[in-house]
Amino acid sequence: MRKKLFFIAVTVLTVQACFAQTPVSLIIDGSNPKTIISRHIYGHFSEHLGRCIYDGYWVTDSMNVPKKDRIRLDIVEALKKIKVPNLRWPGGCFADEYHWRDGIGPRNQRPHMVNTNWGGVSEDNSFGTHEFLELCELIGCEPYIAGNVGSGTVEEMAKWVEYLNSDAQSTMTEIRKQNGRDKPWRVKFWGVGNESWGCGGNMTADFYADQYKRYATYARNYHDAPLYRIASGANSSDYNWTDVLMKNAGTRMWGLTLHHYTLPTGNWGRKGSATSFDEKEYFNTMRNCLIMEELVTRHSTIMDKYDPAKRVALVVDEWGVWTEVEPGTNPGFLYQQNSLRDALVAGTTLNIFNNHCERVRMANLAQTINVLQALVLTRGNQMLLTPTYHVFDLYKVHQDAKWLPVNFNSPDYVIEDRKIPAVNISASQDTATGAVHISFVNLDPNKKISFRSNLIGIKWQTVTGQILTSKKLTDVNSFENPNNVRITPFTGARKEGNELIVDLPPQSVVVLELKYVPN
Numbered sequence: 130m131r132k133k134l135f136f137i138a139v140t141v142l143t144v145q146a147c148f149a150q151t152p153v154s155l156i157i158d159g160s161n162p163k164t165i166i167s168r169h170i171y172g173h174f175s176e177h178l179g180r181c182i183y184d185g186y187w188v189t190d191s192m193n194v195p196k197k198d199r200i201r202l203d204i205v206e207a208l209k210k211i212k213v214p215n216l217r218w219p220g221g222c223f224a225d226e227y228h229w230r231d232g233i234g235p236r237n238q239r240p241h242m243v244n245t246n247w248g249g250v251s252e253d254n255s256f257g258t259h260e261f262l263e264l265c266e267l268i269g270c271e272p273y274i275a276g277n278v279g280s281g282t283v284e285e286m287a288k289w290v291e292y293l294n295s296d297a298q299s300t301m302t303e304i305r306k307q308n309g310r311d312k313p314w315r316v317k318f319w320g321v322g323n324e325s326w327g328c329g330g331n332m333t334a335d336f337y338a339d340q341y342k343r344y345a346t347y348a349r350n351y352h353d354a355p356l357y358r359i360a361s362g363a364n365s366s367d368y369n370w371t372d373v374l375m376k377n378a379g380t381r382m383w384g385l386t387l388h389h390y391t392l393p394t395g396n397w398g399r400k401g402s403a404t405s406f407d408e409k410e411y412f413n414t415m416r417n418c419l420i421m422e423e424l425v426t427r428h429s430t431i432m433d434k435y436d437p438a439k440r441v442a443l444v445v446d447e448w449g450v451w452t453e454v455e456p457g458t459n460p461g462f463l464y465q466q467n468s469l470r471d472a473l474v475a476g477t478t479l480n481i482f483n484n485h486c487e488r489v490r491m492a493n494l495a496q497t498i499n500v501l502q503a504l505v506l507t508r509g510n511q512m513l514l515t516p517t518y519h520v521f522d523l524y525k526v527h528q529d530a531k532w533l534p535v536n537f538n539s540p541d542y543v544i545e546d547r548k549i550p551a552v553n554i555s556a557s558q559d560t561a562t563g564a565v566h567i568s569f570v571n572l573d574p575n576k577k578i579s580f581r582s583n584l585i586g587i588k589w590q591t592v593t594g595q596i597l598t599s600k601k602l603t604d605v606n607s608f609e610n611p612n613n614v615r616i617t618p619f620t621g622a623r624k625e626g627n628e629l630i631v632d633l634p635p636q637s638v639v640v641l642e643l644k645y646v647p648n
């Protein structure tokens with residue numbers, strides 16, 4: 130009997146040894162960090178679409194939630210916690226049909242319009258310029274306003290900037306004062322149109338470049354309020370658009386945008402469900418998400434041709450997962466649930482942006498509340514934080530930190546005859562405390578992956594970590610079970626000599642903190 134047990138034990142150990150993975154070697158270079166990961170990479174986007182603004186941030190007087198005016202303060206608190214650095218508004222496609230003067234003055238006198246882009250619903254303009262800027266002040270973030278090029282005029286945009294940013298006496302600034310705001314807001318980030326190749330006017334790149342110059346010229350810099358003008362950029366892999374804009378107007382912009390959405394199926398006609406998908410569709414989603422690496426690299430290479438000093442920022446001001454809407458909801462409202470899969474997309478995309486921080490200096494996830502890859506979902510006076518929210522919570526440590534290059538060969542995540550890199554990583558060093566933060570995403574739902582890391586030029590003594598994972602990729606936070614997918618402490622990292630050893634569980638996002646405490 131003893132012999133038999135011994136034989137079984139030896140066999141088990143031998144089988145384990147055969148399948149045990151050799152740790153992947155990871156190098157993190159902290160010897161000469163120079164580039165800062167702009168906090169604006171962690172920006173968000175809130176459009177007049179579905180229940181993002183109305184019945185999202187902005188609720189009825191009678192709703193039983195903490196409010197300032199009609200702004201929900203439970204949402205504000207949640208956004209403050211993840212340090213939202215900027216908020217893009219009012220669109221999206223909505224921006225190119227929005228006439229800002231309809232959204233100022235006494236609310237009961239504001240004109241109503243039809244939101245032709247999003248469900249054909251009535252827009253009462255009760256949430257306008259003052260309300261948006263109040264929201265930004267409450268969150269403590271910078272406003273990023275998209276002006277109307279598609280159906281507006283140069284004068285309309287010029288006057289909006291004057292209304293917001295001038296402290297001189299003029300008719301515009303007098304109206305602002307009558308509406309309750311004495312001092313200018315000094316809004317910095319200014320989008321000149323949105324998707325001008327599509328819903329923003331169906332223009333050619335050459336035509337838009339000329340329009341951009343007209344609008345951008347008269348959107349003036351006022352006293353102490355220099356504008357960061359942002360041109361409407363390419364749709365995914367439209368490299369010609371970036372080339373034409375950089376060639377014709379590159380010297381006149383602070384940033385140029387890029388929009389790219391991750392569709393589970395890659396097919397706009399049948400995008401796939403947010404909650405019901407198999408491993409094959411999961412694999413496709415992650416493969417489509419990883420296209421961001423190629424997009425950012427190739428758009429940056431074109432920008433380098435005209436702007437080798439990297440003065441112009443690549444602003445990825447719309448990104449995220451786009452699925453079918455939740456069954457039974459208005460198709461024009463783009464309401465979708467958010468699963469562990471979305472969290473893995475968010476972690477991966479943010480790692481890509483961090484690792485391209487020399488050029489990518491701003492980005493905005495679409496869209497904050499109740500729309501597309503949302504951070505927050507609401508039902509009446511209830512609210513929940515999605516798995517994607519928790520990734521932004523984990524990654525906030527990278528905001529304005531010094532970027533540290535990482536080097537490793539990722540194992541493959543293989544399905545049938547196709548493969549993608551299983552792991553992506555980014556790292557940074559806090560400028561104030563010197564702590565090092567490393568964010569890992571293991572996309573592989575079936576394999577643990579171990580790392581043995583050499584940290585060049587980094588003094589550290591302790592490692593702690595946090596993890597976001599769940600049993601199933603389809604797991605979500607629901608109103609019945611709002612903490613189903615949540616952050617928990619991570620114990621799979623340790624120090625061995627000078628090396629950092631990490632055992633990364635399948636389908637997980639992990640952020641480590643390495644600290645040095647001098648005696």
Ligand code: AHR
Pocket residue numbers: 176220221222223323324447495496501
């Ligand atoms: O985010 C939803 C829509 O997607 C935006 O309004 C538009 O810019 C893009 O096509």
